Amino acid sequence: MGGRETHLGPVWDDMDKTLGQLFMMGFDGTTVTPQIRKLIQEHHLGSILLVAKNLKSAEETTQLVYQLQKIAHDAGHPVPLAIGLDQENGGVNSLFDEIYIRQYPSAMGVAATGSTDLAYAVAKATAEEIAACGINWIMGPCLDVLTNARNQPLGVRTSGDDPQEVSSYGVAYMKGYKEAGVATMGKHFPSYGNLEFLGSALDVPTITESLEQLSLSALVPFRNAVRQGLDAMMVGGCAMSSAGLNVMHACLSDQVVDGLLRTDLKFDGVVVSECLEMEALSHNIGVGGGTVMAVNAGCDVVLLCRSFTVQQEAISGLKRGIENSMITKSRIRQSLRRVLDMKAKCTSWEKALNPPGLSLLSKLQPSHTTLSTRAYNSSITVVRDKNRLLPLTNVIEPEEELLLLTPLVKPLAASAASRALSEHASAGSPGPAIWERSASVMSGERVFRELGRSLARQRSGRVLHTSYTANGVRPQHENLINRASAVIILTADANRNLYQNGFTKHVSMICNMQYTSGGEKREKPLVVVSVSSPYDFAMDPAIGTYICTYDFTETALNSLVKVLYGELSPTGALPGTISQSQKLSQSRQHWLVEAFNEERDANALDALIQTMMEGVAPNQRSELS
Numbered sequence: 033m034g035g036r037e038t039h040l041g042p043v044w045d046d047m048d049k050t051l052g053q054l055f056m057m058g059f060d061g062t063t064v065t066p067q068i069r070k071l072i073q074e075h076h077l078g079s080i081l082l083v084a085k086n087l088k089s090a091e092e093t094t095q096l097v098y099q100l101q102k103i104a105h106d107a108g109h110p111v112p113l114a115i116g117l118d119q120e121n122g123g124v125n126s127l128f129d130e131i132y133i134r135q136y137p138s139a140m141g142v143a144a145t146g147s148t149d150l151a152y153a154v155a156k157a158t159a160e161e162i163a164a165c166g167i168n169w170i171m172g173p174c175l176d177v178l179t180n181a182r183n184q185p186l187g188v189r190t191s192g193d194d195p196q197e198v199s200s201y202g203v204a205y206m207k208g209y210k211e212a213g214v215a216t217m218g219k220h221f222p223s224y225g226n227l228e229f230l231g232s233a234l235d236v237p238t239i240t241e242s243l244e245q246l247s248l249s250a251l252v253p254f255r256n257a258v259r260q261g262l263d264a265m266m267v268g269g270c271a272m273s274s275a276g277l278n279v280m281h282a283c284l285s286d287q288v289v290d291g292l293l294r295t296d297l298k299f300d301g302v303v304v305s306e307c308l309e310m311e312a313l314s315h316n317i318g319v320g321g322g323t324v325m326a327v328n329a330g331c332d333v334v335l336l337c338r339s340f341t342v343q344q345e346a347i348s349g350l351k352r353g354i355e356n357s358m359i360t361k362s363r364i365r366q367s368l369r370r371v372l373d374m375k376a377k378c379t380s381w382e383k384a385l386n387p388p389g390l391s392l393l394s395k396l397q398p399s400h401t402t403l404s405t406r407a408y409n410s411s412i413t414v415v416r417d418k419n420r421l422l423p424l425t426n427v428i429e430p431e432e433e434l435l436l437l438t439p440l441v442k443p444l445a446a447s448a449a450s451r452a453l454s455e456h457a458s459a460g461s462p463g464p465a466i467w468e469r470s471a472s473v474m475s476g477e478r479v480f481r482e483l484g485r486s487l488a489r490q491r492s493g494r495v496l497h498t499s500y501t502a503n504g505v506r507p508q509h510e511n512l513i514n515r516a517s518a519v520i521i522l523t524a525d526a527n528r529n530l531y532q533n534g535f536t537k538h539v540s541m542i543c544n545m546q547y548t549s550g551g552e553k554r555e556k557p558l559v560v561v562s563v564s565s566p567y568d569f570a571m572d573p574a575i576g577t578y579i580c581t582y583d584f585t586e587t588a589l590n591s592l593v594k595v596l597y598g599e600l601s602p603t604g605a606l607p608g609t610i611s612q613s614q615k616l617s618q619s620r621q622h623w624l625v626e627a628f629n630e631e632r633d634a635n636a637l638d639a640l641i642q643t644m645m646e647g648v649a650p651n652q653r654s655e656l657s
Contacts (some may be wrong), residue, residue, distance in 0.1 A: 049109075050364060051350055052076030053371045054327065056116065056304060058337045062088050064099050067340040072100065073107040075347055078371060079114040079333055082167070083126050084445035087117075090129040090165055094389040097166035101384040111375050112384035114215065116169035119162050121154065122188055122583035123444045123564070132393040133161050134404040137411045139174055139205075140188035140566070141582030143197065143607035145410040148204040154407055155208025157400050162214065164396070166387030168378045169215045171266065173205035175253040176225040178608075186224055187525060187565040188582045192608030193225075195252035202253045203260050210261070215378040217304060218257050219266035221293060222282060223250035227270060236281065236312045242274040243292070251297070258299045263374050265299060267331065269306030269313055281306075281313055284322060289330030302370045305331040309342050320349025324358055332367035408591040411582060413566065413604035418576035419557070421518070423598025427557040428518045429493070435516035436487060436497040437509070437539065438480040439532050441524050444585065480522065483589045490597055493517075502531035505538045513542055518557040520596070524584060526568040533568070536560055540575060561592060570610055580606065 052071075056079035059068040071077040080100060087093045097115055104113050117126040122138020136142070136154045143151075159170055177198045178190040191201040202218070209216045223246065227237035241250065254265070267283040279285040283305040293299050305326040308319050317325065319336070323346040326334050334350075336343045353359040414422060421427050428434060484497035496512050513519055521539055526532035543556040559577045562568040563584035569575040579595065579602075581588045594600035 047351075047354070049076040050368055051347065051354075053078035054333055054350070054364070054367050055079065055343075055346065056081055056114070056333050056335045057343050058083060058086070059340070060085065060338055062086055062092065063096065064103065067343075068100070069103055071340075071343065072103045072109075072113070076107070076109060077113075078109075078111075078375075079116065079169070081335065081337060082115060082117045083337075084128070087127050090127070090132040090161075090393055091390055093127055093129075093167075094165040094387050098385070098387055101166065105381060105385060111372060112168075112379045112381055114169045114371075114375055114379065115167050116171050116215075116217065117162065117167055118171045119158055120172055120174060120189055121158060123585065124189055126445070127162060127165065127167075132390060132397065134397075134400040135585045135587040136404055137407050137588065138188040138583050139191045139201065140607055141411040141588070141604075142407065143191040143201055144413050144566075144580070144582060144604040145407065146605060147410070148200050150407055150410065151201050151204040152208040152211075153403055155205040156211050157208075157396070157403055159209040159212030159214045160396055161393065161400070163212050164388050164390075164392040166384065166389075167214065168384070169217065169264075170209050171217045171219065172209065173202045173216065173218060173257070174220075175199075175202045175218045175257055176220060176223050177250050177253060179226040179249065180228075181527070181565075181567040181610075190225060193610065194608040195249045197608055199253040199256045202257050206257055206260065206262055210263075213378060215263040215374050217264040217266055217302075218254060218262045220268040220270075220306070221254055221265050222246055222268070222272075222288060223254075224268055224270065225250055236269065236271040236310075238271040238273055239282075240274055243277060245274075251292075254293075255297050258297050258301075262299070262301055263377065264302035264304055264333075265293060266304045266335075267293065267306065269308075269310045280316065281310075281322075283331055284313075284317070284325040284329050286329040294330055300370070302332045302367075302374050303330055304333045305335050307335045307337040308346060309337050309339055314342065318349075319345045320352065322346075323349040324353035327353070327359055327363065327367070332370045404587055405591075408587050409594070409600055411604045412588075412591050412595050412600070412602045413580040413582075413606055414595065414602045415566070415570055415578040415580060415606060416573070416576060417578075418573075419555070421557045421559055421577045422596065424518060424557075424559075424596050425598060430491050431493045432517035433494050433496055433515055434487065434491065435512050435519045436480070436484050436495055436522075437500050437519065437535075438483075438497070438522045439524055439529065440499050440501055441479055441584070443479050479584060480589075482586055483522075483593070486590065486593045487520075487596070490593075500532075500535050504531065504535055505542070509539070510542065513539065513556070514546075516556075518559070519543060520559045520561060522584075523560065523562050523568045524564045526562070527565060536569070536575070559596070563588070566606055567610065570606060580604070 052075050055077055057071055057077055058081040059065050101112055119125050119127060120139065121136040122141055127133055136158060142154055162170065174189050176186055176190045177195045178186060178193045191198040206216050226241060228240055267289055269281050269283055272279040272282060277287060279288060282288045289303055293303065308322045313322055319342050323334050334346060336346050484495055488495040496516055498512060500509065519539065521536050523532045523536055540558055543558040546554055546556040560569055560575045561579045561581060563581050566580035569578050581592050595602045
């Protein structure tokens with residue numbers, strides 16, 4: 033440590049200044065509030081979390097970030113603030129600006145392109161844009177392996193369910209971020225990929241896998257990112273219950289932080305706790321005690337998202353912990369060294385007080401716009417198109433009517449639709465605060481209104497567009513289905529919103545039962561598009577034409593329109609193991625077997641079943657029937 037002492041010098045001399053470096057805090061407001069000013073000036077707060085609610089445009093963000101740094105500088109902070117945000121792309125962006133900030137696909141959308149080079153380019157471009165606004169710490173990459181496809185909050189935020197694939201994309205993102213000069217933060221250690229939600233808001237989502245199981249799959253991307261130089265790691269607030277582990281909150285457990293992350297994975301970067309304002313955690317332990325536990329477990333930075341009262345409680349809790357010798361000074365010193373080392377890599381006063389802002393963003397705009405379009409065009413995935421309905425010109429004349437059925441979803445936090453509504457995400461979610469931070473999940477028809485217009489622009493026939501809800505198929509829907517010559521249904525996480533699954537199956541059945549005026553059975557063309565998780569109907573062959581866009585930003589839906597109208601040949605593939613099983617089922621379609629024809633084949637099939645039944649003992653018949 034000898035050589036490092038001078039490095040800690042001016043911060044270490046004053047315990048208050050030191051402790052401030054061990055916190056990351058957020059605030060409510062789009063300008064500097066008295067509360068955040070006080071935290072920076074009096075408590076020497078070292079890191080700040082910005083969320084969608086703090087940020088208006090790129091210009092205003094640059095101004096806000098500059099003001100925060102200036103307050104720190106004038107208050108005598110020896111090093112600039114670390115200022116972080118979530119900018120995962122897809123539906124999870126904190127910073128939105130229609131002109132200067134580009135939209136790129138989600139992690140799973142990028143994985144669907146099959147290109148880690150594209151992942152690197154997207155990560156670098158994303159980080160360049162936020163760095164231009166003065167942000168120096170990106171809360172990514174997301175290194176979770178999605179082993180539970182029903183997993184509610186993660187979905188397309190992960191690169192998929194294959195540990196090696198998630199690992200290679202995660203490392204590509206990390207390198208792209210670093211190339212743009214921002215610090216990186218892997219999340220959510222030891223993995224949110226297979227959480228079980230076992231109850232109320234006070235119950236914490238739980239990891240039930242053993243350490244051996246985690247080591248074989250979930251920990252692979254974390255281990256590789258650590259080896260390749262990850263700057264920081266966010267440790268989740270989830271519980272762990274399995275053989276040899278019974279942890280209520282991972283980020284408060286020395287078994288997880290000190291044992292698993294520091295000792296087994298040999299990580300010596302900055303460990304950031306999940307937000308300690310989680311209801312379950314503050315209710316069970318109290319924030320002061322939680323802060324002491326987090327630091328003793330090995331966390332270097334404790335995150336507190338927004339409540340000023342709770343933030344003050346955490347600071348005094350940490351001071352008390354040191355006064356009562358519950359925390360050693362050497363433990364504090366270790367954390368301070370790690371935080372200052374990270375800051376030295378990603379910021380300096382020269383950089384912090386001179387954010388380039390719009391002048392740089394204008395220069396980046398042309399190449400980043402091209403990259404955004406290329407990424408989305410490469411990610412759209414046609415999982416199945418059994419009856420060759422695509423492009424739609426195959427099955428519908430320009431003057432015929434096309435029906436678009438869309439679910440009601442909340443607009444993405446960082447989007448034009450949410451700006452227009454400016455009513456923000458629901459409070460009180462059972463999940464940890466990070467899932468609320470970017471309000472990434474979906475009320476209003478306006479989200480898909482533009483898609484309806486884009487579809488209509490290219491046709492002389494009308495596009496009929498209406499929403500559907502948990503009330504299912506109403507008479508109005510049936511009338512429209514009968515009127516239209518083809519139907520497109522959008523689903524957004526139908527695994528979680530089961531009404532969407534039921535509605536889609538019902539419409540599919542109606543489309544299968546259509547007859548021509550001459551009484552012939554004629555299936556009505558139906559295209560199902562999943563605009564979030566691809567798992568909605570990936571394994572359901574009854575949905576004959578199935579497309580995945582991985583998010584429902586305007587950019588993604590523009591690429592979808594191109595695919596529907598044949599202007600773009602889709603090249604995306606489902607990421608991970610889901611695509612391997614898909615490839616198997618697709619290869620089965622190439623056998624030279626004629627399609628079942630009821631008139632021709634029904635009698636022979638009946639005869640076959642009859643023969644089988646006769647050759648089976650009566651008590652086994654029920655198994656066959």
